[in-house]
Amino acid sequence: MKIKLPALLFASLILIGLNASSQAKLTTKESIEKLQKDVPDLMQKADIPGMSVALIRNGKLVWTGSFGVTNADTHKPVNQQTVFEAASLSKCVFAYGVLKLVDEGKLDLDVPLTKYLGNNYGVPDERINLITARHVLTHSSGFPNWRENDHSKILQIHFNPGEKWSYSGEGIVYLSKVVEKITGMSLEDFMQQTVLKPLDMSSSSYSWLARFDSLKAYRHDDLGNLTGRSEKINGGLDAINEDGNAAASLTTNAADYAKFIIAVLNGNGLKKSTRDKMLTPGIRVTKKHPELAWGLGVGLETMPDGTWFWHWGDNGDAKAFYMASVSGKDAVVYFADGSNGLSIAREILADAVGGYHPSLDNLGYERFNSSSRQLLKSIIADGAAKSLDTYRNKREKDTTQRIGEQDMNGVGYSLIRLKKLDDALAVFKQNTDDFPASWNVWDSYAEALMDKGDKDSAIKYYQKSLELNPQNDNGKKMLAELKGEKK
Template sequence: MTCLLHSLHCLWLVVIWLITLSASAQRVPADESNREIDQFVRRLMDSAHVPGLSIAIIRNGALHYRQGYGLTKSDSTQRVTSETIFDAASLSKPVFAYAVLQLVEQELLDLDKPLFEYLPYPDVASDDRYKKITARLVLSHRTGFPNWRKNRRSPKLAMVAPPGERFGYSGEGYVYLQKVVEKITGKPLNTLMTELVFKPLQMTRSSYIWNPAFDANFSLPHNQDGEPEPKYKSSLANAAYSLQTTADDYARFILAILTSKGVKISTIDQMLTSQGQLPTRFSGGETLSPTLSWGLGVGLERTPAADYFWHWGDNDTYKCYMVANRKRREAVVYFTNSTNGLSLIDTMTRQFMGFSTSTVGFLGYK
């Protein structure tokens, strides 16, 4: 009998050990070593054929880890570092939204006042419905604009839905709001963003236009075959996609949201309050997601255990993602120079945030 009890006890210890091992394989704990993170990220990059990646991890309201991996250009020897410049793509939008909410606090802009009253928009003047568009509708992607007009060189913009009717992701909406912001402040976008965001948050390697200082350390884009392509260095700021930044700098921006730096707590509350549910697929549809919605400038996800805010960036050959938990004050953000970069979303989120996100299904990235 004693031997049987001893055997059962040993078996139970093995079961406990296996359960613990399985849990640790699903998520690196908050005190994970740099070596463990390095091994995990390198394996993930190799499996997805990503040439270069930069990551920043936030724990307990502080920058916990930052590192660059791989190469800035696949056929070069220059290593990616935490200071390497990447296209932020649509991760440009949350940073702009943060600045817009500062203008709201300063009473220079009203979230619910029609933008038409600040600045008429000739591009869509033939459709009076646009006169109902507000900053709130822009930041929550309910303007009724398409993402981008069919002919980007055309001065004409056609609406695809009445303002406020439904979610419809739109870079065009951000462009209109940018024009309004530049009008009411009398400043070009990058100058304003430098004053309101980059300098206060010490984002020293961030800009909505190309800065020659970035030439020494930037990442080139890579196509589906893993081949490097020329880097487009824009001299025109676009609030929807032109931000050039580093994982380090973007982590400082996320920390500002997590700690309510530069804005009131009530403003962050509003930013992270749902303005409407998302469809189950980015492409649209009648079925609404039970877990995903949109706030002011960021996506929101509600799980049984916790709430998160998130956003992704996709400039085709640059892809990036961030997800954060305000209550625990933790986050992860990563940038890649590869068309495969967003295939890492689920694994990264499970590893560093401890949950499996619904955004993978919504965005449709494999």
């Protein structure tokens, strides 16, 4: 279904647009100079080892940049041939391929997918027979993002198809199985033949290629430490099998991915009516940001300066993002080999395309210069006692410096990963002081005490957590184990 944005919204968006004048678009030369200067600085502040960035102006690729290293241990530099994890940016390119099937008359956006597949996809819920390609591409299928625990679990449908927006990688995988049935090809073969080769995306693949051994960037955590990479291995969450995953397994780089964005901006490869449907709001994403909607496979911002299409990618310790102006035909896309890759998105967009982008507010990723990251950096340098004392004094003077429960917990777990257990304990204790009614902070504090070897205190605070939340299954499990060890 199409949605209409109320008149009041447009008035408010005009005000937002005026307030965002400080983020006006720079000239192409200015943008390139800013990106070349700012990206390395942002990477250093955000602990991002390597990035690949591309700038599009007026529907043409005008600049690409390669920054940093592919591996923090080997210090191998990123270059124009380096490839990265596209993560969920995989979905957009797949959607483009699906729409080419629509143009060919091989797939109807509004015909239930079970009619093409010939079975119920192992889903006993009768609502599986209502889910269409349009539902999947607008993330309104009713599926969860991913099924619980592992792929052997029965896939659940949580609401009637088309009822609301709820992001779902499982929906995209389901549609890819339908595409394989319709075409008689594997996902990789279909995407190569239908999209990647026609767009000359020669560095891109949904499955593992031998050349990726030497070309693919590794993942890094929030402090820039090496954590591995996705590749063709025997099993495990990081495995890329021969068929690939339409929702998450595309390997590419900024220059190659820009070719897809340029095709959409210039209306290449799809009928005009189909491309227009792709970029037309189909379902509202959130009441808080009514200017945000989803088209066919892409996020949409309906703003005073026109419509923007966008997507983010998050494979944990690998991140990606793009934003593209439909009317201006300007865009930026980047890939980062670090967990904090989305923490600098605002700065990248300000340099590259300007404007106010509520999609970033809705995503809510921690900023590279957030209070919690500053505290973590301070603790690493000076220890928890001094840093927490400074933090408490600072927040008394400026309440905006106060760190939320979840972010403070994140600081604690980062310190555990660094084997700074005493510092982590101090952070978790601070969180219990700040949020004593939260069962989760007591659970985390108990976990750190257990790691420290203080079983009696760990038992005490797991019990505290369970008093606040009797449904805390992790607390029940750990408490049983600790009591068993005491005997």
